Amino acid sequence: MSVTVFDSAVQPQAAPKPATFPINxxxxxxxxxxxxxxxxxxxxxxxxxxxxxxxxxxxxxxxxxxxxxxxxxxxxxxxxxxxxxxxxxxxxxxxxxxxxxxxxxxxxxxxxxxxxxxxxxxxxxxxxxGSEAHPQPLSEPPAYDVHSSGRYLYDGDVYHYDAPYQLIHDNLLDLSHLGYVHLRTIGGNASIHMNARMDVQSDDQTVRVVRHMLDSVPPPTYTAAYPFSGNVDRWQEIEFHVSHLRIWTGAVDAGSESIDDPHRGGFHMRGFHGVTPETETTSHYFWTMATNPLSDPEAVKAKVVEQTILTFDEDKVVIEAQYRNMCRFGKPATVDIHVDVGANRARRIIERLRQNHADNPTGERG
Incomplete structure (x- = not known):
């Protein structure tokens, strides 16, 4: 069989230069x-x-x-x-x-x-x-046994955002917005959200935010999925990692047990949030939501996922509108308030990693 010589008239284009995001x-x-x-x-x-x-x-x-x-x-x-x-x-x-x-x-x-x-x-x-020095992984990918342990039912989907990925980080690390943006689903009393006791801890790679809302009225999503007897003690635990966040929210009947107990009962919503930049101005948001139904498990799971979709639709509208306005107004000075602590620490982690890459583009470790 004869060999065909490829015509070189069509020149391959150089691969697009990756945007500057944390590497390795x-x-x-x-x-x-x-x-x-x-x-x-x-x-x-x-x-x-x-x-x-x-x-x-x-x-x-x-x-x-x-x-x-x-x-x-x-x-x-x-x-x-x-x-x-x-x-x-x-x-x-x-x-x-x-x-x-x-x-x-x-x-x-x-x-x-x-x-x-x-x-x-x-x-x-x-x-x-990976960097030029580390094209092969330095570790195994993160585990997330909420999906595989059998203790929870879950489902999820993917959103495309016309907004930078760190605006999604900001939104997920600050759940005080629930009382204003998500009134129909996971919101609840806005004043309680804004005044909730909040503990923020961080290291050079992660941020952890814990918020407790005691003796509060359960929001619509909670009462639709779980037989609470009245007011609830509610928690929000957020773990930020460079590439994803894990958010555990839920509630127990008020005064029934400690919400500091890692094995507490009640109603649970465990969210996985993979936030991956597409470009410097667009993003992919991979999410799943897991729950622990007491009865009628498939129906409860479907209800929780349906309510989650409604909340994430609302977040998408807000974040994309926020970014359009940022583009419209440029970079005027903004102010911080008390709920911004977690998001600001996450941004500092990202900036440090980005700067490390700018100073050391091959990614060699000293």
């Missing part, structure tokens, strides 16, 4: 349930990626660009051996190596595309965003 980190790339069919195109941290599930069940991630004529590989089809380009049929394996060129026997040595390190754990797909 695991970021959420997808929820596992998203990868049950066709290839998934997604820009993560400024890099166009195609994600797909291989025949053996593992997940692969490649640069979303065929090395022949630059068609997105996400426009192609999945086969047992890998992903086939939808333009001229080049077939790539999970490592990005071309393993077949239809119509010729010889496969050019340069026929390959970059592959990214991904891991699937607890029904979450993580991608490693």
């Amino acid at each position: 980190q695991w970021y959420v790339a997808a929820l596992s349930k998203e990868l049950e069919g066709a290839p998934l195109a997604r820009t993560l941290l400024g890099l166009p990626v195609v994600l797909f599930r291989c025949a053996d069940g593992t997940v692969a991630a490649l640069e979303d660009r065929c090395c022949h004529r630059a068609l997105p590989l996400s426009n192609g089809t999945l086969e047992e051996a890998g992903i086939r380009c939808g333009y001229h049929g080049l077939l790539f394996d999970a490592q990005g190596k071309c393993i077949e060129v239809p119509g010729q026997d010889r496969i050019p040595a340069k026929a390959k595309v970059p592959a990214y390190v991904v891991r699937e754990k607890d029904h979450i797909v993580w991608i490693w965003h």
